[in-house]
Amino acid sequence: MSTIPERLADLRKKMAENGIDYYIVPTADFHQDEYVGEHFKARVFITGFTGSAGTAMISMDDGRLWTDGRYFIQAGKQLEGTTVQLMKMYEPGYPSLSEFLEEKLQAGQTIGFDGRVVSMDEGTEYAAVAEKKHCNIKYDVDLIDEIWNDRPPMSDKPAWELPVKYAGKTAADKIADIRGKMAEAGADVHVETTPDDICWTLNIRGDDIDYFPLLLSYAIITPEDYHLYVDDAKLSDEIKGHLAELGVTLHPYNDVYEDVKGISADHIVMLDPHKVNYALYSNIPAEVAKVNCMSPEECFKTVKNPVEIENIKKAELKDSVAHIRFMKWLKENVGKIKITEISASDKLDEFRKEMGNYIKPSFEPISSYAEHAAIVHYAPTPETDVELKPEGMLLTDTGAGFWEGSTDITRTYVLGPITQQMKDDFTLVAISNLSLGNAVFTYGVTGVAVDNLARNPFWKRRMNFNHGTGHGVGYLLNIHESPASFRSRFIEGDTAIMEEGMVITDEPGFYREGSHGIRLENELLVCKDETNEFGQFMHLEPITWIPFDLDAINPDLMSVEEKQMLNDYHKLVYDVTSPYLNDEEKDWLKKYTRAI
Template identity: 35%
Template sequence: MTDISSHNARLIALRGTLRARGLDGFVVAHTDEHNSEYTPAYAQRLAWLTGFDGSAGMGVVLADKAALYVDGRYTLQVRAQTDARSYVYKDLVSETVAAWIATEAAKGAVIGYDPWLHSEAWVEKTAAALAAVGMRLQATDGNPIDAIWTDQPAAPADPALPYDVAYAGESSEAKRQRLAAGLDAEAAVITALDSIAWLLNIRGTDVHCTPLVVAFAILHADARVDLYMDPAKVTAALRDHLGNAVSLAPKTAFEDGLKAFGGKRVLVDASGASSAVISALTDSGATVVRGKDPCTLPKACKNPVELEGTRQAHVRDGAAVSRFLAWLAREAPKGQLDEILAAEQLHDFRRETGVLKDLSFDTISGAGPNGAIVHYRATPETNRPIQTGELYLVDSGAQYLDGTTDITRTVGIGAVGAEEKDRFTRVLKGHIAIATARFPKGTSGAQLDTLARMPLWQVGLNYGHGTGHGVGCYLGVHEGPQRIAASGVVPLEPGMIVSNEPGYYKTGGYGIRIENLVVVEPTHGTRDEIETYGFETITLAPIDINLVERDLLTQDEADWLNSYHTRVRETLTPLVDRDTAHWLETATQAI
């Protein structure tokens, strides 16, 4: 872990570079040129500069001050990882960088940005806001941080790997033909790494915990694809897999490839593509058709092969998680465990499946007050003992060839207080409300989000993150366009996988989250007059019944929990050792 003084030295160096370029400030993006949530090491410029390594954020550096923008998940983490004397902290959702710059920079200031790391909409909105106060937003030629990051990692060069149709459920050729037939343009530019991986049935190791390949792609209306990636990543097996309809070129040739579309209509997802992509097309004389990435919705609606594979992955993963929870129940009362040791042990149980490819994200292992940090990651400096009388929250997931998992369990270590049990039970009630929801076709996640919050709202409580996010199939653990949140406006459709994870967090005290993954499925009733959907829960592991206040549950809620635990026990017992099976019997007993 780099110390604060090193990060301050980097801030000073950046300011020197900005002065040399005639810039009065620079906006530091969190993402890469693909608008990825999790980025390859070479693109982690915000983390390198500031020390903040959350999955969302933005920085602004002026000559004598700087600001860091994070969302509600990271309000505690950003303060723990960065120097409050160097940065002011702002809310990424409700506050804009332009508003802060307008009040803190001098009139006439020139503020730089990397056009490969910001969307067209962001550039237009920010430029207009700055122009209104006599300032100017200016695209940089190259990223100024790269000029001072002397040991910046190289772009990943590991080979891209074919992903067998036995797991994908549909050939790349069939996907390309299907999507090309629906294009209202002569080509579509695809910049999202998970879309490229899904469309071409390829996977890789370029991104931490996510099996992606760094590349750009252009899908033509005749189903041909131009794939731009580092030639070092291309093997004979990959060439055979891709076939003659996919042409290969170096990633560095992508911008020139865009310029070849003069006079043609080209579809671009402006919400994900960078402003540099749109500028290259526009400057070439192409007509930019702004629309949705054609891969996004088909990728989200899993086919039967993907769904069966992910169910099997969750059974396998549930057995590993249950082994961990049984181990935790035996070992934690002895007082010798800490957050890092527990996370490593959980990783070991998953490795022992023999088919683990990777974790799907860094395990969140939070004891006591650390559990209140929503996206906490234990470090040697923050590592806390797992102590009797406290709650322990573990949010983890795995990557298997047949599916991606994500599960959170909160357990009590010994006896905990009445307040913790009350909050846990209210979170559980919200979880059950989502799990049992039945809703009309066309319903969005935003319409369901309140169901999970109501038990907390009734006593003046809430949580600061969405209730659910989409999940890929051996792809990203966070996947759009579906989500259960106030911003989740996309209708839920059969085959979509989404998390169900309400929570509650008491700063300085404890954190609670209960997370299962669910699949949207059609439901049928004898009196139905409309088409309705519901959820199939695919995550299997016990929920801590010792934290449940039975009197707070309705009979229907208790019946759901008992039925879920019966399924957990019957499915997992044949897959675990005798000690875990004995623990499962107790952990899943009816309440």
């Protein structure tokens, strides 16, 4: 197997042959998916960094990787010896990729990238920099493919249908709603490139990306027609029949790039600039009028319908009961039998399977013991898997895909003696989680406005955590679902007004490199509260019912109000889950939900 420096040398030879001075390699596939199939892990191939977010830039004498705070520790370790330098996004002293290019580019030089894996807004930003510096853009070259000799093939796994009893709405009604939004925007063609939007619309799912039940596909929607671009070998005759009943016309997957060239100037095309890739955008004739906006599908699916909400609560109840049984098992068996990071995660999934209607994990499990937990998105491998000892803490950030919906839950468990510092850090994270989970606010605010409730306990102590506080959750789709979120910074396309029916995670954390990491994550349902002379109020309802480990709580750090929030939450945990536990489990849970 070649080394990263050897791969970089091969890439630079191809760059020289193509007259390219700077070559950009993002994380995405052709659809701007956050997580991608093995075929699309070009950035991993060329840098060695395996995190879910990051963009590499390679020049003839330099290599750099931009990623966010979740991955600073992981990237720092994985880039050692590769010659690729870490660029810490949003940190002082680190320019963005566009700023870096603007500083370094010389007149006449060329920026290159595969336009299919770069979004429209990113590509136009690079093009603007190139124009400003009197440089060129070359977006029709996949140089990684030319040097990746054993590149995995694209997925050929079959698609499957999600019945309306889970989806809550027919595909025909969803298509009608989309066309209504097109008409409001004055568009008569909608180019849709996001698999989770398409899967949500058509009530189908696939297995083209590990953990995420997505079907790689494109769609072109008009007031009369729905054109689906997909490898139809993945579709059963039954699915094809249902699609035909909807008026869906099937086309070969890659034909969309030629078909958009035929859109005439008398049409108005709706595009999501964060999702449509730059190559597809560039193939639409320049004279065609375009409406750039968030796709209607994304706006619709982030607000769960009543059937979805009831199903999601069932999935959360199943996962909560599984977690309680896992927590009990873990505390009673650590140090008595061999348990590792991986085997602990596997055991949790065993408890989940016992709950029924389990499909598969909803994302790659994070099971991290001791100092591994300080790496925010650490995922154990056979090489890094360590045995748990009856001391310290285990962080598990895992999720399940049930037919009733997807879950995303993080808990940090005490396995034995821990330091006072660990207790204090854990208590601070618990206060942060509860403070956000008990938020009440007026309608019209975004997650940025209430994120400070989670960060204030940290900020008052001149501390912080370097990741978002929460994200929307897809229904058997992407576990990170835009645009719902809690975050301290406004990010266009990933910040929305909080609407009744949104499901958003609440997951503050704190990490001490080389020692420990703590994160506590609940899913919250956005609900309407009372309406009075001051307006429509909203509140957040926790739909995850698992104790915060009282073995790590320092009550002396908590105010009376904070203790009451914890006690109220633990009473809710017991009341909701105890009917599904046996007597021994109930007695154990009473101890871990006792009032402090």
